[in-house]
Amino acid sequence: MNKKNIENLNVSGKRVLVRCDFNVPVENGKITDDNRIRAALPTIQKLKSDGGKIIVCSHLGRAKSPDPKFSLAPVAKRLAELLGCDVLFADDDNIVSDNVREMVDKMACGDVLLLQNTRFRSEESKNEDSFSKELASLADIFVNDAFGSSHRAHCSTVGAAKFVEESAVGYLMEKEINFLGNAVNNPVRPFVAILGGAKVSDKIPVIENLLTKVDTLIIGGGMAYTFLAAQGCEVGKSLLESDRIEFAKEMIEKAKAKGILLLLPVDTVVIKEFKNDTEFKTVDSSAIESDWMGVDIGEKTRGIFADALADAKTVIWNGPMGVFEFENFAKGTIAIAQALANINDGTTIIGGGDSAAAVIQLGFADKMTHISTGGGASLEFLEGKELPGVVAVNDN
Numbered sequence: 001m002n003k004k005n006i007e008n009l010n011v012s013g014k015r016v017l018v019r020c021d022f023n024v025p026v027e028n029g030k031i032t033d034d035n036r037i038r039a040a041l042p043t044i045q046k047l048k049s050d051g052g053k054i055i056v057c058s059h060l061g062r063a064k065s066p067d068p069k070f071s072l073a074p075v076a077k078r079l080a081e082l083l084g085c086d087v088l089f090a091d092d093d094n095i096v097s098d099n100v101r102e103m104v105d106k107m108a109c110g111d112v113l114l115l116q117n118t119r120f121r122s123e124e125s126k127n128e129d130s131f132s133k134e135l136a137s138l139a140d141i142f143v144n145d146a147f148g149s150s151h152r153a154h155c156s157t158v159g160a161a162k163f164v165e166e167s168a169v170g171y172l173m174e175k176e177i178n179f180l181g182n183a184v185n186n187p188v189r190p191f192v193a194i195l196g197g198a199k200v201s202d203k204i205p206v207i208e209n210l211l212t213k214v215d216t217l218i219i220g221g222g223m224a225y226t227f228l229a230a231q232g233c234e235v236g237k238s239l240l241e242s243d244r245i246e247f248a249k250e251m252i253e254k255a256k257a258k259g260i261l262l263l264l265p266v267d268t269v270v271i272k273e274f275k276n277d278t279e280f281k282t283v284d285s286s287a288i289e290s291d292w293m294g295v296d297i298g299e300k301t302r303g304i305f306a307d308a309l310a311d312a313k314t315v316i317w318n319g320p321m322g323v324f325e326f327e328n329f330a331k332g333t334i335a336i337a338q339a340l341a342n343i344n345d346g347t348t349i350i351g352g353g354d355s356a357a358a359v360i361q362l363g364f365a366d367k368m369t370h371i372s373t374g375g376g377a378s379l380e381f382l383e384g385k386e387l388p389g390v391v392a393v394n395d396n
């Protein structure tokens, strides 16, 4: 990567504004998954040991104005526990104010301060210079380590970089981009991508881009039924995007023309009522009856997909194979996670979002080479797009 990183900085005695992605799930004031906070620790620790004054910022949730529900207070507490040091919390709905400036002025080298949720300011999502300047005025240096937010051009991810002396990417950002970038642009072959999840329409540019890169493309999950329909299968009540059938046909043709193996489910677990405790059976993908709905890949398919993965050297997986939230229909997703875990000599990368949640929830996290912390950001990366939050950082 041609971007400045934190190894290239001299932060001693300087104020460093660090954009992290602390958009974590909070229920009743408790953080239910702190992976994103853990992932940011190496950058904060490095800046701390180098003697910087570390001012951390992030958004949380879809706040449009100050809202106690989206306060970063629980994050400040958890961050302090994980760092094993005090974290000052600038609990100010304006994010930047005279009070906050005063707190920053009093910081000593190695101190860590967390600002309140940047989305409490309406300018944030519009990337308005006024708020970018305010943020930048708190610091000498800007470090973007928020991979999961870097596909958005906001004040705290893009704008602030314009108004500081120097900017760089953090360790997490570097790690994400190196893993995803190497896999997509410089893969050790065979390179297999597995796509699943709910909708074809969410992933059209990802499918298009990956079809120029992979040796094998595996499609499961809800999106598979649109591809099956494109091959003339009846899919009953399964998820179907009729307006994407033409696209699916084109992709099937494109894969054929390029000699890419495109695998679709040959059998499917079907149900009539969308719940865990209900009658289910496995049928051929070409024989889904009209009042049944596909919710998982069948056993034969699990075997075929696992075989296709066995000798892969690079794997990217985005999107669960079925409705994994229901225990009865998590088996396909588990089988694929197991197949990836069985790869000894290869790189296995999980796109963020629900795929990452599934792999972590099902207990396979430590078996994967890399689990991305960014859902939308990793998808945009797989589409081949440049991330604005990375572009904004100084080149090295």
Ligand code: ADP
Binding pocket: 196, 197, 198, 199, 202, 220, 221, 222, 223, 239, 294, 295, 296, 318, 319, 320, 321, 322, 323, 324, 325, 351, 352, 353, 354, 355, 356, 375
């Ligand atoms: P990701 O966040 O990993 O990109 P998506 O958001 O596209 O994944 O899709 C995840 C959702 O897809 C999960 O909630 C899962 O229940 C759903 N899903 C997977 N397979 C099916 C299916 N056959 N029918 C309905 N929903 C499905």
Ligand code: MG
Binding pocket: 353, 354, 375
């Ligand atoms: Mg999702």
